[in-house]
Amino acid sequence: MSNETKTNADGSINAGGDTNNNTKKDVSKGSNIITPRSQDYSEWYLDVIKAADMAEYSPVKGCMIIKPTGYAIWENMQKELDARFKETGVENAYFPMFIPERFLNKEKEHVEGFAPEIAVVTHAGGKKLDEPLVLRPTSETIMYDTFSHWIQSYRDLPLLINQWANVIRWEMRPRLFLRTVEFLWQEGHTVHETEKEADERAREMLEIYRDFAEEVLAIPVILGVKTESEKFAGAFKTYCVEAIMQDGKALQFGTSHHLGQNFAKAFDVKFLGRENTMEYGWQTSWGVSTRMIGGLIMTHADDKGLVLPPKIAGVQVVITTIINNDEDRDLIIAKAQEVSSWLKEEGIKVKIDSRDIRPGEKFYEWERKGVPVRLELGKKDLANNTLFMARRDTGEKTSISADDVVVTVANTLEAIQANLYDRAVAYRKEKEKVVDTWEDFVKEIEAGNFVHAHWSGDAGVEAQIKEETAATIRCIPFDQKMEDGVCIKSGKPSKGRVVFAKSY
């Protein structure tokens, strides 16, 4: 973690840069403070976060401070997802962050999966506690103990609960947004009458994640099922959304678990069925986290900094004023405000930057922060009734008519959203390889690719491949083609290809 701690030691980028004019000199020089991807990808990732002023490491090892620019993205993510969840009947609630240790021990696979990562409170209120309390790594156990009291009969089902919360998993190799000891997430938990209904719900929520990833974040994803070795501790099946990052590594964007009746049996989540018999509930849980912000960065950002898809950007358009002498000031600012009000009326999120600093300094700042469209307005523009427009994604610059600004900007925002998605799809295509020999497999994995290859379903072979290449099976894709083949490693018969990659 030598790369990551650098940020912590430095930790000197200003917060609230948007409103407080507090750009620091070394940052304001422009994009040259960002290590190019080609030179050092990990360093580039951290540099982008720093240059866009999104987050930094905290004095507590492994924990991060999400700064206003980063947190605004999280707020937008929450807003978009929360509305989609609620549309399907899900309601929000809040459960304690403390879990009695005995709860965690009730589902065997679950405790084995999480035991190495838990943090425990042993002392509180000046005393040693009778029973240690675990800080939630996820809330299945505490929620399902309660659900067992809430549910009496089939009429109480489905129960559809979501929670926005912080969770704790003791990570020894932290990386901003991708892997931190404390992170923010949502965790949905549902109980159903039948296996079929639970499975449909798990897939429905996965589809919401896909839609959000592709339509809002412009991140193309692969949907599928995890293998037994990779599934969630205690789940019956884990569905997942996987994305390809710019270094060819996979990022698990979100997961949706069909839990079967495993937890229901451990926590006595029973109901009186339609046939008057007591039955165990069928359950799902599903979650996405602040890790999505890492995925957003590693999908779209470039060597100049962050690049935000318009649909997730807190600021979609920034109007920067170019004021060379005091007499023009009022007129230029008045025009900027007029243009801003036109754009706002169309629901476009716009910000005026009329700070008295060098124009270049302002341009670079918004470039680093990934604002999709920058409009510049100076004395000449005023005379010509024009604005100068720069696209963040392509760098393209054009002079546009002030009269058409609303339509031009709206179209440009749409074009940027589409372009970012298309670019990511093209990248994914380039990175997806179909191989049939072990030699090719090793070569493509080492080249940082997503590899479609045959595998017989043998967990021992899966483990061996992981040990030798660091690649894991990301998923058995939903669109898997049924075809006879032989396992890339063992030569045993296989009925279809699965997706291998190295991952975050």
Place this chain on the structure above:
Amino acid sequence: MSNETKTNADGSINAGGDTNNNTKKDVSKGSNIITPRSQDYSEWYLDVIKAADMAEYSPVKGCMIIKPTGYAIWENMQKELDARFKETGVENAYFPMFIPERFLNKEKEHVEGFAPEIAVVTHAGGKKLDEPLVLRPTSETIMYDTFSHWIQSYRDLPLLINQWANVIRWEMRPRLFLRTVEFLWQEGHTVHETEKEADERAREMLEIYRDFAEEVLAIPVILGVKTESEKFAGAFKTYCVEAIMQDGKALQFGTSHHLGQNFAKAFDVKFLGRENTMEYGWQTSWGVSTRMIGGLIMTHADDKGLVLPPKIAGVQVVITTIINNDEDRDLIIAKAQEVSSWLKEEGIKVKIDSRDIRPGEKFYEWERKGVPVRLELGKKDLANNTLFMARRDTGEKTSISADDVVVTVANTLEAIQANLYDRAVAYRKEKEKVVDTWEDFVKEIEAGNFVHAHWSGDAGVEAQIKEETAATIRCIPFDQKMEDGVCIKSGKPSKGRVVFAKSY
């Protein structure tokens, strides 16, 4: 805590009752499950929470589970407050919930104030930690350590940060919403160049709390300054918003602290000033929590259940169908949907309850949940082009024309909002007493009143009064009249009256 734990042991009200038809028989009997206020106020409070399905105790002692109906109120509170904060330039961020123990020890008064209530993580990731980590009881220490890196010069100021988070204070006498080991809140933290600016900010945020309490929650409040003994641990001055509950006790609704330079000195929050000298920042912090929900209940609820002011209600209007035979069903539901769409167009939050259960069961459920307006729609209404309307606040019932429903409902919602506020103001007037003798003081405090009385400013006398009567000085009110008098207890000279009451 014998009263409170009852709820936990039972814990059998269904969640998601709104959408899942899962009303339990004992609850559906109506308001008779709620203990009258006159009989047992504490019991009444818990019964209202249970009957409205808002929250319950969790298996972890002192922690609560906020159920969907309760959480929806919190979400509305967040939305309203967050918008008001952002309008003043505040930005949201997120800091770790872990605080290194040594941080807490840096500000002497602060650590003394919080030490008895802290919870400590000693083991994590399977190992004993080198340094114990405290779970944040509040975030001054962890934030200001970071602020010291963020701030270099006066140009970086003001720094205006807010955080929505869970905090932990080990409470031995928990009470749902009012006092729990873990609670949800917002904590704002700002840094300023001058003492004057910090003081203005602290008062500005207090004014936002007042506005929110009075205009949205219809809770009239008293604004003032805390005495030295009652102020926040480490603050220079604590401003507060106090409300009177139905039992005459005070609820501290929110506080806003002018921290002076105390924390800045402890955490080295320094900046290069305009005169080129290094100076310590002037700071504020301010917060409100899920405790506001307790205040909302104890201001407006009655013996039938919760009563929600329209401006905070998640559902402002419920349309309940009365269907006696299958042939009317489609027509009645179609009309309900039509009325619902008209109301929605006007921005009114409406819900249709067309469940096939006894109408009375539906009415009581919405009454218990405090929905401001209930519309009933049956066959007769259809024929007469009317709806039957019931107000939750007054219980008033009238038949209204379906053609006028939007205007009638909009006016009624406004009238309810105003009535609830006026009713609470009238109640407060009744409960506020001005006394001049110790005998009257004791009598009025015991009768559960807010007492305006002279006090010389002597902390020893303040402590003595608290010991003898359990009353504390809620605040030195902003509108304190300067008048010569003598301290109610000590007979020492006093320049004005302060407000005494028992409190939550």
